[in-house]
Amino acid sequence: MQNWQDSLFNLGQKIYAPNTSELERIESNFLFIKILVSALKEPNSYFFNFDKLKIISSVRSPDDTFRIFSWNIPMHDGSYLYYGSIQRKSGSLNLIPLLDKTFEIKNAELDIVGNDFWYGAQYYDIIPFQKDKYILLGWKGHNAQNTKKVIEVLRFMPNGDIKLGDNIFLEDTSLARKIFTYAKEATMLLAFQNADHRIIFDHLVPLEDSTNQRNVPDLTHDAYLLEGKGLKLLKDVLVLNLDN
Numbered sequence: 001m002q003n004w005q006d007s008l009f010n011l012g013q014k015i016y017a018p019n020t021s022e023l024e025r026i027e028s029n030f031l032f033i034k035i036l037v038s039a040l041k042e043p044n045s046y047f048f049n050f051d052k053l054k055i056i057s058s059v060r061s062p063d064d065t066f067r068i069f070s071w072n073i074p075m076h077d078g079s080y081l082y083y084g085s086i087q088r089k090s091g092s093l094n095l096i097p098l099l100d101k102t103f104e105i106k107n108a109e110l111d112i113v114g115n116d117f118w119y120g121a122q123y124y125d126i127i128p129f130q131k132d133k134y135i136l137l138g139w140k141g142h143n144a145q146n147t148k149k150v151i152e153v154l155r156f157m158p159n160g161d162i163k164l165g166d167n168i169f170l171e172d173t174s175l176a177r178k179i180f181t182y183a184k185e186a187t188m189l190l191a192f193q194n195a196d197h198r199i200i201f202d203h204l205v206p207l208e209d210s211t212n213q214r215n216v217p218d219l220t221h222d223a224y225l226l227e228g229k230g231l232k233l234l235k236d237v238l239v240l241n242l243d244n
Contacts, residue, residue, distance in 0.1 A: 001048040004039035008032060012055040015073065022076055029073055033083065036069070037095065046089050061126045061134060065089050068136070070098070070122045078144025078184075082120025086154075086162065096162055112165035112176045119164065119177065121150045127192050127199070129226065132156040133166065137190055137199070142181070145214065149190045151178040151199065151224070151231075168230035178224075180204060182215045189217070199224040199231070200239055 011032045015025050039045060046067070050058050056071035070084035084098035100120030105111055108119050121138030129135050133155045140148040153166035153176070165176030182188050182204055190201045201224075202217035221239045224231035 001039060001042055001045060004035060004042070005048075005050055005052050007035050008039070008050070009052050011035065012053060016055060025073055026081075029083065036085075040085075040087060040095060046087060057122050057124055059123055059126055062128055068123050068126065070120075070138070072120075072122050072141060074141065080120075080141040082118070082122065082140075084118065084120070084123075086115075108177070109179055110174060110176055112163055112167075114164070115162050119150065119152070121148075121152065123152075125192055126154075127226070129153075129168070135192075135199070135226075135231075137192065140179075141184075145184055146181050147184050147186075147188075148182075149180045149188055149201075151190070153177065169224075169233070170227070170230045171233040173230075182217070183207060186216045189221070193223075196223075197226050198234070198237075199226070200237065203236075 011028055014020060015028045015032065056069055058067060058069050060067040066086055066088045068084060068086050070082065073081040073083070075081065082100040082102070086096040086098065088094040096115050098118040098120070099116045101117045102120050105113065105117065105119055113119070121140040123136045123138040125137040127135040133153065136152040136154055138150040138152060140150055142148045152164060153168060155163040155166060157163060167173045167176060169175040169178060180188060180190065180201065188202045188204070190199070192199050200221050203220045203222050204215035205218045207214045207216055221237050223234045223237040225234055
């Protein structure tokens with residue numbers, strides 16, 4: 001596994017080198033995917049952490065039943081391509097590829113999709129919610145002007161498939177995922193507070209004389225409280241201490 005990781009590390013260095021052309025970057029990434037899949041075919045690969053691969057996110061579920069690999073490839077126009085896979089804990093290879101279709105999804109906040117129509121993001125937290133249902137927090141570089149963060153819902157179906165998106169947002173039950181859009185030069189807090197059982201996030205407001213969703217945090221915070229049936233929106237919450 002260490003040999004596989006070294007090969008992936010070297011490819012990653014090439015993918016993210018400043019002088020790499022877009023074509024070289026994409027071709028190297030396809031080879032990266034092939035090698036990663038080969039590595040994950042190794043017996044007990046689930047237990048190898050790939051600590052050396054800082055270019056990708058590898059996040060395990062708190063109940064340790066699966067993990068998600070996700071990463072992005074930056075393009076010269078400021079946009080990003082996303083790649084990912086879910087590895088379930090089992091004795092044999094059990095991989096679910098995630099295929100980024102960001103620009104083909106017509107209603108990103110409303111559509112419930114499968115793994116072959118993924119609203120690509122780089123995930124950094126997994127929150128257990130209900131049986132076979134998890135909440136994902138993700139970062140999504142979008143274009144040269146805006147960045148996004150996403151609250152996504154992952155469901156494991158009885159037939160082994162997955163669904164992404166679910167109507168758990170109680171303030172608007174038509175929503176399948178929550179997407180926050182803010183100015184690229186800004187930063188936004190979106191984090192789970194386990195002690196309070198809530199997802200806290202910066203409240204966003206438009207920049208003065210701004211168009212195209214140029215939002216920034218206004219130093220206040222809102223939250224989603226995890227309840228039995230869904231996420232309850234709480235306005236103007238006090239954030240005293242972060243778990244992380």
